[in-house]
Amino acid sequence: MADMTCIICPVGCSLTALKDENGVIKVTGNACPRGAKYAEAELTNPVRTLTDIVKLTNRDVMLSVKSNAPIPKSLLLEAAAILSTVNAAAPVKTGDVIVKDILGTGADIVATKDVD
Ligand code: SF4
Numbered sequence: 001m002a003d004m005t006c007i008i009c010p011v012g013c014s015l016t017a018l019k020d021e022n023g024v025i026k027v028t029g030n031a032c033p034r035g036a037k038y039a040e041a042e043l044t045n046p047v048r049t050l051t052d053i054v055k056l057t058n059r060d061v062m063l064s065v066k067s068n069a070p071i072p073k074s075l076l077l078e079a080a081a082i083l084s085t086v087n088a089a090a091p092v093k094t095g096d097v098i099v100k101d102i103l104g105t106g107a108d109i110v111a112t113k114d115v116d
Pocket of ligand 1: 006007008009010011012013029030031032033034035036
């Protein structure tokens with residue numbers, strides 16, 4: 001059994017997900033089907049969008065970045081460790097790919113701001 005708060009919309013329903021002996025997941029507390037889908041994903045393959053910063057070799061500011069798709073929660077620390085070794089260089093535009101296909105997840109790490 002897992003209790004969680006649905007983060008799909010601002011309502012924030014309190015969900016309980018139960019997996020029976022046949023592996024069937026039953027979700028309660030959800031006010032709409034999206035909550036059930038969210039809870040099932042949280043039990044089977046939780047994912048998160050990674051937000052972080054990377055160094056810019058030619059500026060005194062850090063570059064904020066994020067994954068352009070959610071990645072498995074189990075890989076977040078490993079991905080952050082990779083980003084701590086990345087050196088990007090300005091100019092950078094929002095959406096520029098800083099790391100392609102991080103850890104083979106299919107998600108790219110992209111810039112979230114412009115740095116001239
Ligand atoms: S279950 Fe539906 S209504 Fe409730 S927080 Fe999730 S998305 Fe919103």
